[in-house]
Amino acid sequence: MNEVPPTFSVGRKPEGVTLRADPWMPEFGMGFEAFVEEEDEGQVDAKVESEDWSRPVVPAARPPRDLWFVDGVRRVDLRLIASRGGQRSPGLIGSFAVGSVRCAERARFGEVMVGRSVILGGGLVPERFELRRGSTILAFEPLTVPGIEPDLPLWRLQRLMRDAEAALAARIAGAERSVILADGPLTFHEPTKCPIVGMAKRFHRLYISNEQGELLSHLGKGQRTPLFLLGRPESGVRRYAWYARIAHLPAPWHDQTAIVRCEVRATLPIDEAIELADEVTARLPTYAGRRADPRTPQNLAPIAGLETWLRHRMGDTRLVRRAALSWLRATEMAP
Amino acid sequence: MRVEPAKSSEPVGMVIGTEDSTPLRFWVGVPADAYLQLDDPVLVETEVPGRGRVRIFGLVQDVRARHEGATFDTDVFLVNSGVLPVETAVAAEVVATRFEPEIYVPPLPGLPAVRARGRDRDEALYFDQMVRRIPAGLSRDGEPMFLDLDFLDGGRGAHMNISGISGVATKTSYALFVLYALFHSPTLGAFRPNTKAIVFNVKGEDLMWLDRPNLRLTQTARDDYEKLGLPVGPFESVGLWAPVRQGTRGHAVPSVESRSEGVTAYYWTIKEFIRERYLRFLFAEAEDERSQIADLVARIEHYLDRECVDDPDNPATVVHRGVAVADFEALCSLISDQLEDEHSRWRGRLADSTVAAFQRRLDAARFRVGHLIWGREAENAAAHRIDFEANQVTVVDIHDLHDRAKRFVTGVILKRLFEHKERIGRREPLHILVLDELNRYAPREGRSPIKEVLLDVAERGRSLGMILIGAEQTASEVEGRIIANAAFRVVGRLDTAEALRNEYGFLPAVTRQRAGILKPGSMILQQPHIPIPIQLRFPFPCWATRSEEATPTRDSDAVFARFRTP
Numbered sequence: 001m002n003e004v005p006p007t008f009s010v011g012r013k014p015e016g017v018t019l020r021a022d023p024w025m026p027e028f029g030m031g032f033e034a035f036v037e038e039e040d041e042g043q044v045d046a047k048v049e050s051e052d053w054s055r056p057v058v059p060a061a062r063p064p065r066d067l068w069f070v071d072g073v074r075r076v077d078l079r080l081i082a083s084r085g086g087q088r089s090p091g092l093i094g095s096f097a098v099g100s101v102r103c104a105e106r107a108r109f110g111e112v113m114v115g116r117s118v119i120l121g122g123g124l125v126p127e128r129f130e131l132r133r134g135s136t137i138l139a140f141e142p143l144t145v146p147g148i149e150p151d152l153p154l155w156r157l158q159r160l161m162r163d164a165e166a167a168l169a170a171r172i173a174g175a176e177r178s179v180i181l182a183d184g185p186l187t188f189h190e191p192t193k194c195p196i197v198g199m200a201k202r203f204h205r206l207y208i209s210n211e212q213g214e215l216l217s218h219l220g221k222g223q224r225t226p227l228f229l230l231g232r233p234e235s236g237v238r239r240y241a242w243y244a245r246i247a248h249l250p251a252p253w254h255d256q257t258a259i260v261r262c263e264v265r266a267t268l269p270i271d272e273a274i275e276l277a278d279e280v281t282a283r284l285p286t287y288a289g290r291r292a293d294p295r296t297p298q299n300l301a302p303i304a305g306l307e308t309w310l311r312h313r314m315g316d317t318r319l320v321r322r323a324a325l326s327w328l329r330a331t332e333m334a335p
Numbered sequence: 336m337r338v339e340p341a342k343s344s345e346p347v348g349m350v351i352g353t354e355d356s357t358p359l360r361f362w363v364g365v366p367a368d369a370y371l372q373l374d375d376p377v378l379v380e381t382e383v384p385g386r387g388r389v390r391i392f393g394l395v396q397d398v399r400a401r402h403e404g405a406t407f408d409t410d411v412f413l414v415n416s417g418v419l420p421v422e423t424a425v426a427a428e429v430v431a432t433r434f435e436p437e438i439y440v441p442p443l444p445g446l447p448a449v450r451a452r453g454r455d456r457d458e459a460l461y462f463d464q465m466v467r468r469i470p471a472g473l474s475r476d477g478e479p480m481f482l483d484l485d486f487l488d489g490g491r492g493a494h495m496n497i498s499g500i501s502g503v504a505t506k507t508s509y510a511l512f513v514l515y516a517l518f519h520s521p522t523l524g525a526f527r528p529n530t531k532a533i534v535f536n537v538k539g540e541d542l543m544w545l546d547r548p549n550l551r552l553t554q555t556a557r558d559d560y561e562k563l564g565l566p567v568g569p570f571e572s573v574g575l576w577a578p579v580r581q582g583t584r585g586h587a588v589p590s591v592e593s594r595s596e597g598v599t600a601y602y603w604t605i606k607e608f609i610r611e612r613y614l615r616f617l618f619a620e621a622e623d624e625r626s627q628i629a630d631l632v633a634r635i636e637h638y639l640d641r642e643c644v645d646d647p648d649n650p651a652t653v654v655h656r657g658v659a660v661a662d663f664e665a666l667c668s669l670i671s672d673q674l675e676d677e678h679s680r681w682r683g684r685l686a687d688s689t690v691a692a693f694q695r696r697l698d699a700a701r702f703r704v705g706h707l708i709w710g711r712e713a714e715n716a717a718a719h720r721i722d723f724e725a726n727q728v729t730v731v732d733i734h735d736l737h738d739r740a741k742r743f744v745t746g747v748i749l750k751r752l753f754e755h756k757e758r759i760g761r762r763e764p765l766h767i768l769v770l771d772e773l774n775r776y777a778p779r780e781g782r783s784p785i786k787e788v789l790l791d792v793a794e795r796g797r798s799l800g801m802i803l804i805g806a807e808q809t810a811s812e813v814e815g816r817i818i819a820n821a822a823f824r825v826v827g828r829l830d831t832a833e834a835l836r837n838e839y840g841f842l843p844a845v846t847r848q849r850a851g852i853l854k855p856g857s858m859i860l861q862q863p864h865i866p867i868p869i870q871l872r873f874p875f876p877c878w879a880t881r882s883e884e885a886t887p888t889r890d891s892d893a894v895f896a897r898f899r900t901p
Binding site: 101103104105106107108109286287290292301302304305306308309 | 406410416
């Protein structure tokens with residue numbers, strides 16, 4: 001590159017739109033609970049593996065095998081308010097990063113992808129813009145959401161991150177022969193060379209009946225419930241799911257702590273899904289989160305390590321925030 | 336096959352930005368495919384706006400490695416079992432030694448660092464500025480290290496002081512290595528043949544084999560000498576002197592256990608004792624500053640010299656008022672008689688208690704030192720007077736003597752040498768004095784005649800060309816002015832508590848810790864040119880240090896070999 005780029009290229013703001021920043025730090029007055037990701041899945045078939053929900057399934061121990069973990073983190077760097085006429089829409093400037101860890105004899109970080117975006121609500125479409133910090137150029141991809149509810153731009157950022165996670169998981173699944181564990185519910189179902197297992201750390205909605213749910217309290221470490229089928233046939237994302245206990249946490253901790261919900265795509269033959277469920281359930285306790293982790297034990301140790309690494313790779317939010325504010329000031333003054 | 340060290344500098348990492356980079360101290364991040372170890376010379380080039388390129392040289396003072404991303408001590412077990420992903424980070428702390436040109440700026444984070452080799456290394460260690468340099472040993476990566484002769488021979492500085500625990504610190508061996516390097520490198524030029532060394536053998540008979548090659552020298556040690564540009568062999572010109580055996584009369588036999596030939600017995604005569612005023616060295620233990628014994632000794636020396644005339648019948652003795660002082664016993668009686676005589680001028684107005692104290696010490700000296708001062712029984716006194724001009728290295732054995740006698744011999748030789756140098760009045764050729772157990776001769780507290788001479792050597796020896804290579808277990812027990820005058824400070828294995836004392840203030844904290852774990856043959860050298868002390872090792876002596884090394888393997892060894900456990 002021969003010519004030195006300017007500190008930032010000023011993107012044109014949408015016609016007649018005033019773009020202003022909210023001085024509150026993003027962690028205040030913003031955010032949504034994870035249950036937003038738990039949609040109503042309609043009919044659940046809890047008899048795909050067994051009708052007997054009185055006893056846990058106890059998988060046999062497995063020989064060591066490579067395991068991949070895929071996860072992402074996201075962050076709002078600056079909240080925006082876009083106004084046109086009398087209408088005010090929420091917006092944000094945010095960053096996300098997705099990456100992977102391969103656990104073999106040693107656990108190693110795989111490739112990392114960092115993305116940044118400027119998202120406006122109310123159907124306003126921002127322009128792509130770049131910020132230059134030192135020798136690094138930060139490019140913000142423009143996105144829009146139709147509504148004006150305050151959390152919508154954040155929801156969009158979350159989806160952006162999930163999509164990137166899914167793409168990374170699919171890329172690894174296409175190239176490696178192993179099992180891939182992706183953080184969160186499974187959001188895609190295209191067949192891959194090796195299986196991808198989604199893992200929800202926490203759940204509010206129990207898809208099975210209350211009687212069946214009794215079994216969760218009786219699961220031992222490394223044991224699971226029978227498989228059940230989730231998702232409407234017409235919606236496409238149908239998957240087999242099961243609950244598994246990854247650590248032994250006696251009272252005073254409640255009886256559903258240390259339980260995760262795992263999912264695989266339902267296009268797998270049921271035998272393969274069962275085999276995969278057994279393998280993952282048997283393996284998970286090894287990777288249970290450290291006691292000192294704020295989300296112990298469901299935040300698996302490789303995932304926790306990966307998240308720390310990814311947050312670091314997103315760069316210092318103070319620098320991004322400062323650069324974004326300079327950009328806003330410059331666009332304000334632009335003719 | 337030996338691996339030749341690379342001659343061109345090689346990349347080893349980058350200046351990191353997570354630790355403050357300062358002109359005198361900065362950190363270099365080391366990638367997985369490179370390494371830096373303690374004492375490695377490092378070079379970083381940085382661009383200074385408007386001033387051009389600045390080359391910053393430094394030495395690695397500390398290296399650390401850590402898991403990045405691990406929070407708890409127990410994380411290491413998770414990492415090891417393949418559960419927790421982390422990065423391993425290695426970084427080396429570099430202390431700057433030199434800036435070319437002298438613009439004191441910090442190297443900026445991200446600048447590449449190289450391990451200095453060849454000419455870069457010479458610059459980092461100032462070897463390029465040492466016009467007259469002699470080998471000082473090998474750095475731990477096997478490259479030659481040098482010391483600047485200008486700071487040893489009195490040109491710009493003088494003296495060397497070596498501290499360390501006996502037996503492990505190899506102080507004397509290092510002193511001899513420096514002598515060997517000096518005598519076998521061309522640096523001294525035309526003065527080399529006439530440069531002399533006087534070495535006191537204070538422990539065992541290790542130094543009584545300096546004139547023999549070490550037949551058991553390993554090939555590795557030979558390679559080390561080759562790297563240093565030194566030949567392998569013994570000291571060529573050595574005079575070995577041992578005290579005369581107690582109880583012998585007439586024919587003087589040296590008191591030495593391990594070898595029978597090539598060692599000359601030494602003693603002094605009554606006449607020398609009186610004329611050269613050696614009496615004071617019988618009273619050479621450290622005295623309270625207020626003690627008056629020294630005054631009494633000076634009076635007696637004075638009157639002895641004045642009232643005694645040379646014995647016409649014997650060159651070794653004197654006559655006092657018509658009575659021959661035939662031996663040391665007679666001399667002691669003469670002194671006692673004079674002191675007991677209340678009208679004698681010898682005792683002056685000194686108190687009875689002082690005289691009594693003097694008498695007690697004289698008695699002790701008579702018993703411990705008497706055999707070294709001969710009277711009529713001396714046959715050929717000249718042949719038994721220590722001649723430090725006859726050979727390049729003169730070894731004076733005192734290891735088996737009583738403390739009092741050790742002080743006497745040391746004091747007498749120091750005085751003679753100092754007077755000799757004063758008479759010559761010029762610096763070169765040099766006389767180098769190697770003296771272990773300095774704390775015995777120049778203790779921190781009190782005064783003694785030897786300490787006076789040693790202080791003279793330390794403070795004036797530089798201009799007189801009399802160089803002191805002194806050694807002691809603990810520098811904290813030695814007169815501070817003697818230590819302070821040494822241009823070179825060398826430290827072998829140190830007691831941990833001793834290493835914390837002020838006398839070792841020149842050692843940075845990390846180096847002090849290292850001094851506690853040094854192996855025999857490893858020393859830490861501080862020299863005027865280089866701002867931080869550097870650890871080095873020196874090769875095993877290529878001269879014999881005991882009879883087994885001096886003689887070819889005998890059959891008896893084979894016999895004994897059978898008894899060794901496999």
